[in-house]
Amino acid sequence: MSLLNVRGLTVRDLRNGEVLVNNVDFALQANTCLGIVGESGSGKSVTCKALIGLTNPWLETTGDVRFAGSSLLAAPAEKLRQIRAKRICMILQDAMTAFDPLYTMGDQLIETLRETLSWDRRQAQSAALEALEKMCIRDPAGVMQKYPHQLSGGMLQRCMIALALAVRPDIVIADEPTTALDSINQREVVDEFRRLQAVTGTAIIFVSHDLGVVEKLAQQVLVMQNGERVEYGAAAQVFYNPQHEYTRYLVDTRIALTKPFRDAMIRRCKISC
Numbered sequence: 001m002s003l004l005n006v007r008g009l010t011v012r013d014l015r016n017g018e019v020l021v022n023n024v025d026f027a028l029q030a031n032t033c034l035g036i037v038g039e040s041g042s043g044k045s046v047t048c049k050a051l052i053g054l055t056n057p058w059l060e061t062t063g064d065v066r067f068a069g070s071s072l073l074a075a076p077a078e079k080l081r082q083i084r085a086k087r088i089c090m091i092l093q094d095a096m097t098a099f100d101p102l103y104t105m106g107d108q109l110i111e112t113l114r115e116t117l118s119w120d121r122r123q124a125q126s127a128a129l130e131a132l133e134k135m136c137i138r139d140p141a142g143v144m145q146k147y148p149h150q151l152s153g154g155m156l157q158r159c160m161i162a163l164a165l166a167v168r169p170d171i172v173i174a175d176e177p178t179t180a181l182d183s184i185n186q187r188e189v190v191d192e193f194r195r196l197q198a199v200t201g202t203a204i205i206f207v208s209h210d211l212g213v214v215e216k217l218a219q220q221v222l223v224m225q226n227g228e229r230v231e232y233g234a235a236a237q238v239f240y241n242p243q244h245e246y247t248r249y250l251v252d253t254r255i256a257l258t259k260p261f262r263d264a265m266i267r268r269c270k271i272s273c
């Protein structure tokens with residue numbers, strides 16, 4: 001049985017009847033990563049938020065979403081809140097807005113762990129430190145004393161992943177977690193997600209418009225366009241033998257974007273070798 005099973009997920013804007021996500025099916029297996037790709041506005045974020053009841057009140061979600069066998073769409077608000085706190089965590093696009101600028105990272109990590117897992121302060125503090133160490137953050141004690149604005153975007157993303165690591169949810173939903181980062185930090189954050197998966201076995205839904213990033217992480221890929229599922233399957237199949245024209249377009253665009261860079265690097269290497 002899949003950890004998460006989604007059938008006919010549909011999200012409609014009740015104000016104007018617009019269908020934002022239309023009849024989407026997919027599944028997430030334990031200890032795997034599902035990549036959701038598609039251009040801006042294709043419905044990736046709305047899909048993820050709808051799974052865990054985080055959409056605005058004017059959006060109506062229908063279909064069947066089963067987490068470990070039980071329905072998430074039918075779950076009472078309090079149960080859903082508990083699931084979001086402990087079992088399905090969402091990592092947001094912009095790490096800067098996820099943390100409160102008025103508190104140190106240590107206070108925020110410790111308080112979140114205390115509240116979520118009912119730990120005492122010492123327990124939460126050592127778990128936070130351990131999680132930061134596991135994310136290969138140098139001087140974790142120093143980072144705990146810093147305020148968010150004193151840390152880089154990449155470091156804040158790592159702190160968010162560290163928090164997810166400490167909570168050890170069943171599923172982490174990461175919505176474009178590398179968008180705000182430069183390419184070096186992007187690569188580091190992707191490595192952290194790999195580490196997160198290796199250390200905890202957490203299943204990941206990784207949303208991105210960057211196929212290159214998804215290719216490094218995902219075993220399964222869902223391609224979305226205009227709120228519809230256009231392709232879904234094993235990553236190798238989707239990337240190397242795409243069936244749908246739109247997927248071919250995404251793959252070709254990526255090649256077109258990266259080829260000049262790759263060629264330039266090869267030329268440079270040849271000159272200097």
Ligand SMILES: Nc1ncnc2c1ncn2[C@@H]1O[C@H](COP(=O)(O)OP(=O)(O)OP(=O)(O)O)[C@@H](O)[C@H]1O
Nearest residue numbers: 013020038039040041042043044045046047056209
């Ligand atoms: N809260 C909302 N209320 C109404 N419409 C929304 C809401 N959020 C998103 N939409 C609309 O739903 C559609 C899908 O948006 P969504 O944010 O899911 O796209 P996306 O694929 O995640 O894009 P991006 O890569 O830019 O984040 C868009 O047309 C968007 O304008």
